[in-house]
Amino acid sequence: MKEFGLFINGQWEAAKGGKTTQSINPATEEPWATVAVADREDARKAVAAAKKAHDAGVWRGTPKEERAEVLRKIAAGIGERAEELAAAEALDSGATIRKSTLADVPSTADTFLKFADALMADEEETVFEEAAPVPSRNIIRKEPIGVCVGIVPWNFPMLMASWKIAPALAAGNTVVIKPASNTPVTALLMGEICSQAGVPDGVVNVISGPGGSIGEELASHPDVGKVAFTGSTEVGRRIMQLASGTVKKVTLELGGKSPNIILDDADLDTAALAALFGTFFHQGQICESGTRVLVQKDQYDTFVEKMIAGSSKIQLGDTMDMMTSMGPLVSKTQYDTVENYVGVGKDEGAECVLGGSRPEGMEKGYYYSPTIFAGVDNKMRIAQEEIFGPVVSVIPYDDEADAVGIANDSMYGLGGAVWSQNEERALGVARQIETGTVWINDYHLLNARFPFGGYKQSGVGRELGAWGLHEYQEVKHIHVGENVPADQKIYFGMLFN
Amino acid sequence: MLRRIGAERGGALTITIDGGCCEGTAPHLYEDYVLPYGSHSIGEAEGIPIYVPPSFKDDYDDRTVTIDLVDDMGSDALSLETEHGVRLVLRHR
Numbered sequence: 362m363k364e365f366g367l368f369i370n371g372q373w374e375a376a377k378g379g380k381t382t383q384s385i386n387p388a389t390e391e392p393w394a395t396v397a398v399a400d401r402e403d404a405r406k407a408v409a410a411a412k413k414a415h416d417a418g419v420w421r422g423t424p425k426e427e428r429a430e431v432l433r434k435i436a437a438g439i440g441e442r443a444e445e446l447a448a449a450e451a452l453d454s455g456a457t458i459r460k461s462t463l464a465d466v467p468s469t470a471d472t473f474l475k476f477a478d479a480l481m482a483d484e485e486e487t488v489f490e491e492a493a494p495v496p497s498r499n500i501i502r503k504e505p506i507g508v509c510v511g512i513v514p515w516n517f518p519m520l521m522a523s524w525k526i527a528p529a530l531a532a533g534n535t536v537v538i539k540p541a542s543n544t545p546v547t548a549l550l551m552g553e554i555c556s557q558a559g560v561p562d563g564v565v566n567v568i569s570g571p572g573g574s575i576g577e578e579l580a581s582h583p584d585v586g587k588v589a590f591t592g593s594t595e596v597g598r599r600i601m602q603l604a605s606g607t608v609k610k611v612t613l614e615l616g617g618k619s620p621n622i623i624l625d626d627a628d629l630d631t632a633a634l635a636a637l638f639g640t641f642f643h644q645g646q647i648c649e650s651g652t653r654v655l656v657q658k659d660q661y662d663t664f665v666e667k668m669i670a671g672s673s674k675i676q677l678g679d680t681m682d683m684m685t686s687m688g689p690l691v692s693k694t695q696y697d698t699v700e701n702y703v704g705v706g707k708d709e710g711a712e713c714v715l716g717g718s719r720p721e722g723m724e725k726g727y728y729y730s731p732t733i734f735a736g737v738d739n740k741m742r743i744a745q746e747e748i749f750g751p752v753v754s755v756i757p758y759d760d761e762a763d764a765v766g767i768a769n770d771s772m773y774g775l776g777g778a779v780w781s782q783n784e785e786r787a788l789g790v791a792r793q794i795e796t797g798t799v800w801i802n803d804y805h806l807l808n809a810r811f812p813f814g815g816y817k818q819s820g821v822g823r824e825l826g827a828w829g830l831h832e833y834q835e836v837k838h839i840h841v842g843e844n845v846p847a848d849q850k851i852y853f854g855m856l857f858n
Numbered sequence: 859m860l861r862r863i864g865a866e867r868g869g870a871l872t873i874t875i876d877g878g879c880c881e882g883t884a885p886h887l888y889e890d891y892v893l894p895y896g897s898h899s900i901g902e903a904e905g906i907p908i909y910v911p912p913s914f915k916d917d918y919d920d921r922t923v924t925i926d927l928v929d930d931m932g933s934d935a936l937s938l939e940t941e942h943g944v945r946l947v948l949r950h951r
Binding site (some may be wrong): 701 | 876878883892939
């Protein structure tokens with residue numbers, strides 16, 4: 362059984378209280394690793410290590426070219442350990458080895474490369490000359506914030522950790538990462554990879570432990586300058602409240618109920634497969650999943666038939682087999698949540714036309730069948746509340762204006778898509794959708810160069826690209842006035858006669 | 859457990875029942891919680907008021923809710939009981 366400690370100050374160590382837990386493989390319900398469980402004291406220790414490293418200037422004092430070089434080395438380190446990381450991600454999270462090999466690992470490495478680029482493109486200081494009311498030179502300077510905390514979820518454990526570590530490091534901060542208790546391993550390994558790539562001790566710390574104690578500690582600790590959280594809106598709300606006590610900078614990536622709008626001139630065959638991909642990839646456990654598919658009412662029945670037919674190409678099975686395209690849900694809690702919502706959908710009068718239960722013959726593992734609800738009204742709970750499983754609601758609309766209205770009738774605003782063979786028409790609709798990301802004729806493709814985040818209760822702030830980098834920086838304005846006597850400081854006349 | 863936490867914590871306790879991606883629909887026990895606008899009271903437990911957000915209101919108006927406690931070492935909810943290795947859960951739809 363593999364064993365993992367906490368990664369603090371460049372070293373692996375046991376939790377202070379000596380507690381450990383077993384990480385369960387969701388495909389087999391068997392433990393596959395033993396992981397240390399941090400408590401509040403470990404959290405304080407990690408923050409102290411990060412603060413000490415920041416105050417000593419070991420990282421922020423490194424020129425940006427060298428920081429960028431270390432980020433590229435981290436990417437290379439991830440590449441060198443790709444197989445190990447892909448396997449660990451599949452065992453820990455229930456991701457298929459196909460997903461972890463083709464998506465998680467390469468995207469994680471790419472995140473570090475893109476932030477190396479963003480860092481090099483960012484001007485540390487820019488200068489402006491001003492003439493009035495007195496001559497001055499004005500320097501606008503970017504600085505790191507200090508100790509940054511990243512609390513990350515279990516759906517893309519390694520990738521989500523990289524979305525916090527990479528920009529934090531790029532901007533010169535030190536960081537404490539708390540991975541999800543379900544899926545701590547790859548984030549812990551990333552701490553080691555960062556260290557091996559030349560990140561000084563204390564600059565990246567990773568501690569695994571329950572949210573109620575160490576999450577609360579990290580979100581309220583006075584030495585933490587920023588909290589970045591990805592997870593549910595409910596917990597995000599509380600993180601924001603806890604952080605407010607010491608007026609921390611907060612960025613939140615929360616839930617979604619993203620609309621996938623199929624315009625009437627879309628290629629319906631492709632769009633039907635996209636509707637499945639947008640909602641069943643990684644068992645629907647993706648924040649921007651297109652869980653509401655909006656179809657013009659005259660095409661509705663045909664479209665639902667196409668979705669049902671396309672779903673036969675989805676292969677559930679052993680996550681370590683490359684032929685498996687869909688794995689289990691991450692935990693029993695998630696399984697129960699999905700099962701509960703399927704019951705809610707049936708109670709509300711929606712028609713379950715596919716799935717709606719555990720797949721036949723798969724008694725071990727938290728597997729749930731791809732599930733399609735037809736005849737869904739946007740006011741139903743299954744259309745308004747985030748399920749985070751392989752359950753899609755197909756909603757009919759009258760015309761474009763109706764589709765836009767339905768799409769925006771949500772407390773969320775994270776992702777969405779428009780399918781059409783008329784690009785200008787699709788763009789016209791995309792501009793009206795109140796979400797941080799809109800795909801046209803694609804789904805789920807993200808690029809660490811471009812901003813990602815939510816409108817409304819899907820979040821605060823943006824991750825990735827220059828926008829993501831700036832969220833990890835302070836901005837300082839230095840006004841350099843002239844060294845001249847008082848009689849030339851004409852504005853003094855406001856006070857002195 | 860609720861009484862124990864009440865004794866441990868000095869602030870006002872609130873239970874909110876809410877859902878979302880990662881922790882399921884469950885009770886969350888907080889100290890000095892700022893309730894979302896329009897939250898709706900549905901009862902109390904050990905003197906602690908229980909609220910639901912506006913979107914859940916209709917769902918709880920005319921049914922009985924059972925809140926149970928289970929062992930759970932690995933919850934990431936910020937609910938106060940999790941520090942004791944347990945978790946509040948709902949026992950109904």
